[in-house]
Amino acid sequence: VVPVSEGAVNSTLTAAGGRVYVDAGDSDWVPAVEMADRLLAAGVQRAQGFALNVSHTELASDEAEYADELRALVGADAHYVVDTSRNGLGPTEDSEWCNPLGRAHGHVPTLDVARPGLDALLWIKRPGESDGYCNGGPEAGEWWPEYALELAVTAGY
Numbered sequence: 001v002v003p004v005s006e007g008a009v010n011s012t013l014t015a016a017g018g019r020v021y022v023d024a025g026d027s028d029w030v031p032a033v034e035m036a037d038r039l040l041a042a043g044v045q046r047a048q049g050f051a052l053n054v055s056h057t058e059l060a061s062d063e064a065e066y067a068d069e070l071r072a073l074v075g076a077d078a079h080y081v082v083d084t085s086r087n088g089l090g091p092t093e094d095s096e097w098c099n100p101l102g103r104a105h106g107h108v109p110t111l112d113v114a115r116p117g118l119d120a121l122l123w124i125k126r127p128g129e130s131d132g133y134c135n136g137g138p139e140a141g142e143w144w145p146e147y148a149l150e151l152a153v154t155a156g157y
Contacts, residue, residue, distance in 0.1 A: 021051035021081050025069075026058045026061045027066035028095065036073035055125040057091045057103055059085055063116060071117050078124050079118060080152070084109070085123035098116030098134035099147060104154035 013020050022044045024035050039050055050070065052063045061084045071078045084106030092100045107121045128148025130137035137144055 010058040021049050021079075022047050022054055023054055024050040024070060024080075026053045026056040027062040028058055029056075031071060032069035036070055039070065039074050044078065045073055049081070049117070050074075051081050051083065051124065053083045053087060055083065055085075055131065056097065057089075057100055058089045058095060059087060059090045060106060060121065062090075064118070067117060076117075079119045080117055081120045081122050081124070082118070083124040084121045085125040085127050086151055088151075096135075098131040099137040099144075101135050101150070102154065103151060105151045105157065106155075109154065 009021070022039055022042050022115065024039055030038070044050055050067075052058075052067060053060075060082055065081045067082075070080070084101070086103045087106040088104030089102070092102065105127060109119045109120065109122045113119070113121060128144050128151070130140055130142045130144045132140040137147065
């Protein structure tokens with residue numbers, strides 16, 4: 001782990017060839033103008049780009065629109081990735097974030113994308129990893145096989 005100091009992305013990983021994406025929340029969380037300020041303060045220009053929807057359930061289409069807004073603010077050359085590990089049905093009606101039930105895997109991970117700036121659709125949140133004790137889950141970070149199975153079955157895998 002390379003520490004982030006003074007609000008800037010440490011360029012050690014990128015200098016070593018790593019692809020670093022700064023977490024930018026999701027399209028239904030922080031307004032793009034505010035998130036762009038946060039990304040710039042964190043040094044996103046020294047990273048590969050930003051990551052959207054990590055551990056969240058927003059639809060990939062909404063994240064793409066949000067990414068366009070962010071790229072217009074931080075620089076059109078900014079790249080991004082979207083976590084689709086549990087966004088197959090989008091958010092719950094109440095936007096539950098902690099082990100939202102009735103969700104499904106989204107698009108399978110791929111580098112084969114045809115949208116400017118989008119580097120990949122990924123499963124960044126490990127399918128079946130608990131967010132915590134909410135909705136019957138085990139401790140945060142623990143493997144929850146029933147939840148993993150629900151995501152896969154609901155997605156039709």
